[in-house]
Amino acid sequence: MQHRGQEGAGIVSNDNGKLYGYRELGLLSEVFKDDRQLAQLKGSAAIGHVRYATAGNGSVDNIQPFLFKFYDCSVGLAHNGNLTNARSLRTSLEQDGAIFHSNSDTEILMHLIRRSKKENWLEQLKEALNEVKGGFAYILMREDCMVAALDANGFRPLAIGKMKNGAYVVASETCALEVSGAEFVRDVQPGEIIIINDEGVTIEHFTEDTQHAICSMEYVYFARPDSNIAGVNVHTARKNMGRNLAKEAPVDADMVIGVPNSSLSAASGYAEASGIPYELGLVKNQYVARTFIQPTQELREQGVRMKLSAVRGVVAGKKVIMVDDSIVRGTTSRRIVDLLKEAGAKEVHVRIASPPLKYPCFYGIDIQTRKELIAANHSVEEIRQVIGADSLSYLSEDGLIDAIGLDFDAPYGGLCMAYFNGDYPTPLYDYEEKYQASLKEQTSFF
Incomplete structure (x- = not known):
């Protein structure tokens, strides 16, 4: 699922209990451009990961899955999310003699497992999962099984599917199940540990103290429109966002256009609800990476310039409603408005299918200071x-x-809305002091 990360990729495979791994910087097509790299990943089971950095630098040492080879076992580990107490845990572990091979927060879990005094591996894992805080969806490959675990709030999606031959698949989004020919079985629930081996699937829990707080930005931007999260189709949710936006913020115009690709569903919903025609006013270069998840502002601005073009024959002389999913730094929106006006648009009315992003995310989106927003x-x-x-x-x-439209017995129906209102569903631990200080700071974007 290249759309979830573009900085690196890797695979760990399992061949009758022997684990093999390969990882490198770049897109999947670049990392595995040589068939020999895939050929060396032998076996009948595997885990894979694409990197979207929220912690750790851009070196290959931080590319996942990590492959640990101990004297008594080998383990592959991949993680989607961000730990809010990573700095404290790492400091404590290093003071106790731990040696880290990366600066990613992912590695912390394995150190905690290996230092646990519990009697078996499952109990060691449970203890470790109760020590890490924040947002995490983990996949582990052991010599005899694959394990999935989700944090107590279910910030990140994780779904289980079953192939026609009986094999199981676990993925961050249901669209990956469709592509692999697997039938959706169920979502991994908050606090769950899923163990998959030759005997089938076993469900364990590392905590019963759970409450849904699914990341609302998964629905707004991150997930693919053909995915379902907690039973809600992402395209349908985005279309409903557009419909509601048309009711809340009507404007007289000649056409509605969406910013490709994540805003097209919302734009179609706005057009339907408003009765204003939907048009193709912007064209995307499909070979340019997603700008929101680029690691630096310079790359984001370069990406905006390269990825979009306005269709002059459509927008010239027209009053245009431009629907986008969000405004983070304003970089993309400013450039697109300029593109449309340069192409002759008479007016450009911007409608955003989410509330203003005012607060950082500490659970797996790379926005950790208010000065970026x-x-x-x-x-x-x-x-x-x-x-x-x-x-x-x-x-x-x-x-x-x-x-x-979630209906869990939880605040906001089971969504995390902290990016919009600052109501974080968990303590912020290592981030708390800097976050509180940031509330007093102001940055000018003019």
Whole structure:
């Protein structure tokens, strides 16, 4: 699932209890361009990972899955998310003699497992999972089984599927099950450990103290539209966001256009609800990576310039409603408004299918300071001026919650809405002090 990470990729395979691994920087097509690299990954089971950095630098040492070879066993480990107490745990472990081979928070789990005094591997894993805090979806490959585990809030999606030959698949999104020919079985639930071996599937729990807080940005941006998360189709949720946005923020215009690709569903919903025609006003170069998850601002701006073009024959002389999923730094929005006006658009009205992003994410999205967020530092009118739009409106929090439609017995129906309102579902641990200090800081985007 290349859309979830673009900085590196790797695979660990299992051939009758012997584990093999390969990892490298780059896109999947670059990492595994040589068939010999795949050929050496022998076996009948494997785990894979694409890197989207939220902790650790961009060296190959941080590319996953990690492959640990101990005197008594070998283990592959991959992680999606971000630990909020990683710094404290790592400091404690290093003071106790641990030697780390990466600066990724993923490696911490294995150190905790190996230092546990519990009587068996499963109990050691449970103890370790109760020590790490924050957002995590783990996949481990042991010599005799594959293990999946999800944090107590289920911040990141994790789904189980079954192949026609009886083999099981675990993936961050259900779209991967479809591609591999697997039938969806169930989502991994918060606090669960899933053990898959030759006998089948066993479900364990490392904690019963759970409450759903699924990352709302999975529905807004990250996940593919053909995926289902907690039973809700991502495309349908995004289309509902567009419908609700049209009701909350109508505007007189000639056409509705979506910013490819994650905003197309919301744009179609806005067009349907408003009765304004949907048009193809922007074209995306499909060979340019996603700008939001690029690791530096320079790369994001370069990506915006390369990935989009306005269709002059469609937008020239027209009043355009441009629907996008979010505004993070304002980089993309400003450039797209410029593109549309350069192509002759008479007016550009920007409608955002999520609330203003005002607060950092500490659970697996690489936005960890408020100075990166334009809405944390400026009013809606000021943002409109920065991006050069004729008008700007966002979807309300209630509109987003209603559009997704989860109904768990939890705040916001089971969504994490912290990016919009600062209501974090867990303590922030190592991030708390800097976060509190950041609330007093202001950064100008003008």
